[in-house]
Amino acid sequence: KAGVTQTPRYLIKTRGQQVTLSCSPISGHRSVSWYQQTPGQGLQFLFEYFSETQRNKGNFPGRFSGRQFSNSRSEMNVSTLELGDSALYLCASRFDRVPVSPLHFGNGTRLTVT
Amino acid sequence: KQEVTQIPAALSVPEGENLVLNCSFTDSAIYNLQWFRQDPGKGLTSLLLIQSSQREQTSGRLNASLDKSSGRSTLYIAASQPGDSATYLCAVRGTGNQFYFGTGTSLTVIP
Numbered sequence: 001k002a003g004v005t006q007t008p009r010y011l012i013k014t015r016g017q018q019v020t021l022s023c024s025p026i027s028g029h030r031s032v033s034w035y036q037q038t039p040g041q042g043l044q045f046l047f048e049y050f051s052e053t054q055r056n057k058g059n060f061p062g063r064f065s066g067r068q069f070s071n072s073r074s075e076m077n078v079s080t081l082e083l084g085d086s087a088l089y090l091c092a093s094r095f096d097r098v099p100v101s102p103l104h105f106g107n108g109t110r111l112t113v114t
Numbered sequence: 115k116q117e118v119t120q121i122p123a124a125l126s127v128p129e130g131e132n133l134v135l136n137c138s139f140t141d142s143a144i145y146n147l148q149w150f151r152q153d154p155g156k157g158l159t160s161l162l163l164i165q166s167s168q169r170e171q172t173s174g175r176l177n178a179s180l181d182k183s184s185g186r187s188t189l190y191i192a193a194s195q196p197g198d199s200a201t202y203l204c205a206v207r208g209t210g211n212q213f214y215f216g217t218g219t220s221l222t223v224i225p
Contacts, residue, residue: 004157033213043203043215056212090157100146100165103205103213105157 002027004093004106012112018079021109025072025093029104031055032074034066037088037108049074050096078111086113116141116208120216127194128224135189135219137204142182145207149178149189151200152218158203162189194223 005024013019025032033048033056045058049068068074072093078085088108095101117140127133137147146165150158162171162178164187170179177190187204201218208214 006157035215042217043205045212045214048211056210058212088155092158100163100207102148102160102163103158104160105150107157108155110155 004091004104006089006091006106006109008109009107010110010112012114013081014114015081015083017081018077019081019111021076021078021089021091021111023074023076023091023093023106025074025091026095026104029093029095030072031094031096032068032072033092033094033103034074034076035090035092036060037090038086043090046076081113083113086111116144116206116214118204118206118214118216120202120204120219122219123217124220124222126222126224129194129196131194131223132190132192133194133221135191135202135221137187137189137216139185139187139206139214141208142185143209144182145209147178147180147187148205148207148213149176149187150203150205152203153200161202191221194221196223196225199223 007022031050034046037043048056052068063079066076090108092103092105148163149161164180175192180187201220203218205213205215
């Protein structure tokens with residue numbers, strides 16, 4: 001079974017631009033969540049989608065948004081980029097049909113804002 | 115709000131040594147706890163998942179324990195190898211379905 005796939009692996013953007021990151025979950029997984037990882041803050045939860053609906057949201061500004069498609073693939077968008085948005089963005093999927101199912105992560109997208 | 119702490123932040127041991135990594139959390143109302151390893155610049159690889167009703171889980175040289183009432187989990191690594199060098203993170207899944215991560219322990223195993 002293929003793992004969680006994130007594209008692109010690396011991105012360099014300029015302040016004020018916007019960016020879209022993509023995540024394809026493991027086949028059969030309907031829950032997709034996004035995390036931001038920085039050296040100072042560690043892993044912080046952005047949001048979770050399940051069956052095309054946002055189920056949970058972390059404490060990030062409205063510039064961070066996401067969506068999920070009917071095939072469970074998810075995209076995350078960041079508008080009006082700031083220098084502080086430079087981070088590793090990780091996507092994770094979960095089976096979610098049993099009470100306890102582990103998170104499976106992709107290799108992330110490294111975003112650098114200049 | 116759930117807070118997850120991992121101590122120590124960094125650990126360096128000689129090859130072959132047994133070691134213990136610690137994870138503590140403030141709210142004992144959790145569904146499960148998961149241990150991950152992360153290699154530099156990569157995503158997280160799941161190591162072990164312990165359900166809230168379980169006390170421990172084992173996989174090869176790894177053993178994870180959970181004491182929900184005291185808000186603690188440990189990851190025991192037996193006979194450490196240089197390939198075990200990585201950052202180890204724990205995450206707890208709260209009743210709101212959200213996962214909370216610790217800041218990790220950076221492990222270096224010296225050949």
